[in-house]
Amino acid sequence: MSALPINPAAGVPPTPALPTSESSDAGDVPFADLVSSLMQETSNQQAAVGESVRQLVTGESDSIHDVVLTASKADLAFRLVMEIRNRLMSSFEDIMRMQI
Numbered sequence: 001m002s003a004l005p006i007n008p009a010a011g012v013p014p015t016p017a018l019p020t021s022e023s024s025d026a027g028d029v030p031f032a033d034l035v036s037s038l039m040q041e042t043s044n045q046q047a048a049v050g051e052s053v054r055q056l057v058t059g060e061s062d063s064i065h066d067v068v069l070t071a072s073k074a075d076l077a078f079r080l081v082m083e084i085r086n087r088l089m090s091s092f093e094d095i096m097r098m099q100i
Helices: 031-058 064-097
Strands: none
């Protein structure tokens, strides 16, 4: 039996790197810009899933593993965005309930 070469990163877009404290201070990036870039990256990952599924269906690619991996990454990014939104909404509701 011959071993097939495995390339786990073939066709998978890199995950975004969040800013670290070494590269810049947390105060340098406005929160709105941080959330906006996270939303844009999530949207790009969703588009990559659509493209990889299209390539699988049309026969341009035969790696279902890459499609599933891309979909899982996009799902994780979407869940992160939803959790941030939920926490922001909860914080807003707490502030609105405060007595002045």
